Every structure is written in structure tokens, then in C-alpha cells.
Amino acid sequence: MKIEARCQTCDRVFLLSQIGPDSDAPGRCPFCGARFGRHYTGVLIESVPQAEASADDFIHALGKIQAMETGFQIDIEGFLRAVAEHVRDNESHRATG
Numbered sequence: 555m556k557i558e559a560r561c562q563t564c565d566r567v568f569l570l571s572q573i574g575p576d577s578d579a580p581g582r583c584p585f586c587g588a589r590f591g592r593h594y595t596g597v598l599i600e601s602v603p604q605a606e607a608s609a610d611d612f613i614h615a616l617g618k619i620q621a622m623e624t625g626f627q628i629d630i631e632g633f634l635r636a637v638a639e640h641v642r643d644n645e646s647h648r649a650t651g
């Protein structure tokens with residue numbers, strides 16, 4: 555699953571995969587060349603495909619449950635709200651520097 559981000563230097567939107575290990579300029583903005591996460595470039599670059607693959611795995615796993623005649627219905631809206639809250643909560647734990 556592709557994840558979009560916005561460069562805080564040039565304000566352009568790009569896909570995280572555009573700064574991943576398979577990109578032309580790993581760890582750099584594809585538009586302005588700004589270097590992202592200067593202090594953690596290696597971890598940042600390797601985390602991009604992990605985050606995208608995990609999103610794919612998550613959707614696939616949920617899809618397996620949804621494909622069954624379970625007799626229940628997943629609360630998708632509630633779940634997506636909780637996911638959004640947790641992801642936003644990550645932002646407040648950001649290391650600065």
C-alpha cells in the first residue's frame with residue numbers, strides 16, 4: 555500500500571516509496587532534494603518498505619477474515635478511527651533534532 559507524505563521544505567506531496575531503498579535518491583525529497591531524517595537516514599530508508607509491506611499484510615489479513623462467513627461484521631469505521639489515532643499519536647513521540 556502506497557503511503558503519501560508532504561515535504562516540509564518544498565511542500566510537495568510524494569510517495570514514501572520514492573525515498574525508499576529502490577528509489578533514485580533514497581532519503582531525499584524527489585522534488586527539492588532535501589535530505590530527510592538526517593540523523594537516521596539508514597533506518598528511515600529501510601523503514602519505508604517495511605511500513606508499506608505491513609500495511610499490505612494488515613489489509614490482506616483483515617481481508618481473509620472478511621472473506622469468511624463469520625456471522626459478525628467488523629467495525630471498519632471504528633477500527634480506522636483507532637488506527638488514525640495511534641498513527642497520529644506517533645507524531646507526538648517524534649524525536650527532534
Ligand SMILES: [Zn+2]
Nearest residue numbers: 561564583586
Ligand atoms: Zn521537497
